[in-house]
Amino acid sequence: MTTPHDPRLPPIGEHRPAREHVGLLDVEEQVEQVVLGEGEFDDDASPLPLSTFRKLISATLTLGLLIGVSYAVPYEWAQPWRVGEDYVPYWNIIGRELMGQGAQAEQAQREAEHMAELAAKAEADEAQGPVRDRVVITPPPKTDEPVVYPDYAGHADDQEAIEQPLENVAALAGFYATLTATDIGYAGAVTHVGHWGDSVLGLDGITASIRRRMQSRFGDAGHGWHAITQYDSSYRQQGVRFSEKGHWSDCFIRNRCMQEDSRYGYGGVTAWSSGGGESWYATATEGPIGLSVGRLEVWYQQRYKGGKLKITIDRDTENPRIVDTAIPLPAGVESLPVAEQPAPIDTRVVIDVPDGAHEFSIRAAGGGKVRLYGVVLEREQPGVVWDGMALIGAFTSRLGEQNPEHLATQLGLRKLDLMVFTFGGNDMTRDQSDLRRAMDPYIEDYTQVIELFRKAKPDAACLIMGPVDHGERIDGRVVSRDVVARMTEAQRQVALAQGCAFFDTFAAMGGAGAISRWKTEGLISGDLAHPTSRGHKLLGAMLVRALMGGYAEFRRARAGTPMVVAKKSPG
DSSP states (O other): OOOOTTTSSOOOTTOOOOOOOOTTTTGGGOOOOOOOOOOGGGOOOSOOOGGGGGGHHHHHHHHHHHHHHHHTTTTTGGGGGTTTBBBOOIIIIHHHTTTTTTHHHHHHHHHHHHHHHHHHHHHHTTTOOOOOOOOBBBBOOOOSSSSBBOOOOOOOGSSSSSSSBSGGGGGGHHHHHHHHHHTTTTTTTTTEEEESSSSGGGGGHHHHHHHHHHHHHHOOOOOEEEEESSSOOOOOOOTTTEESSSSOEEEGGTTTOOTOOOOTTTTEEEEEEEEEEEEEEEOOOSSSSSSSEEEEEEEEETTTOOOOOEEEETTOOTTTTEEEEEEOOOTOOOOGGGGOOOOOEEEEEEEEEEEEEEEEEEEEEESSSSEEEEEEEOSSSEEEEEEEOOTTTTOGGGGGSSOOOHHHHHHHHTSSEEEEEEEGGGGGGGGGGSSOOHHHHHHHHHHHHHHHHHSSSSSSEEEOOOOOOOOEEETTTTEEHHHHHHHHHHHHHHHHHHTTTOOOOOHHSSSTTTTHHHHHOOOOOOTTBBBHHHHHHHHHHHHHHHHHHHHHHHHHHTTTTTOOOOOOOOO
């Protein structure tokens, strides 16, 4: 059979000009034009019958029915979307509405946006200029007529909405009384707060936020406490410059490594050196707080045959301050038998400097071992000092490792008006062991810690700040761990039983499911346990608002009643 010759092609046998190569097809394989609908199909232009799509329609209806059943029963593993999950195309627009979850999802979105707005405001508030010093008012002379609380005019802070009020706020009466004297501006009226916590206080995030806000309102009385060494990579203090060199040995209370005397110091870490260890501190060069200091305190252990410390101020190496940490021995006695060696004494050296920008160097100068607990950077101006002690990775019970007499001395030297505790994150891992069925073991642990601290400083108020929400991923969702609510309730029980105020952090964050919303807005890190920098600022703002709500109520209720004005000496 002979194939007809295509008249569009050159005659057979003639040379065919080369064509440009296009794509992956050879020249002979290229198709210049394809026309559909011609020839034998021209007469069949009617639409396809509905029966053609019967199987597709049946499959779609069956899938929709199965999805509906997964919500009606419910079978969570089969549900294509649930509140708290990431965006799912189409379903988030149509499906959730059909299943009645649209309102719930919209409410979650509104709550997430609200938290984002609060976080943005918290960041803006902390970006303000340097804190102004309070005007100092000399306390009125003692007369037969008692000093009374003045009328409370109110403050802009009082107008801010409080996410979660404090529980048992009456327990803070002593703290609020001292804060009132600070607020008025009486000379020497410095309000001291010590805040211990686990890694949620890492990088001085929450505590720095609280410090900035309290000092912005009541006055900058100094940065406060700082450790001798950076005993953990997450231990960093804001508003102060710090570095160390040489060699310090240290013992962190988390590790239970000071078994011979359990003296871990006020901040939970002690350091020692026989020579060469050096720590350097300086005021901040920018920011709203930490720009000035008027007093340096070095807390150390006076001990048998202790070494010497060399303290240099503003790089004045010609006039260092030498501190002998050895306990003096009787004249003519160079050594004593072990049984007769004196017990160590916890003490400090206080160095006053003109209020302003300064730097300090503290060096182990040899002659024996020196053992230090930390330093304090303060001012004589009326104001607030908020010490942050982040015990990274510590269980709550680790605070109970302190020697009771030693702790009493440390807290007495610090003259605390309020003790704040923020623990529980690490203890949540115990929900797979001794806390699986009941929280009684944890309640017992925390009770022992609070009893230890209350006995060591009975005149200081106490506040337990509940744990932040912790999350886990289940079938693509980010949800709150069940143990968070249980841990919060256990801490509430301890606070109320021990006469402490309580701040429900979990409720302030939004309660069950908050972790998902905070994660969406970048307020919680990827581990679903630790706040981001923005989250730290927001949590600090929430606690301060709750504190100030209680303070406003205290002032209004006390107006015109007798007031005790006491000056706390730094010595």
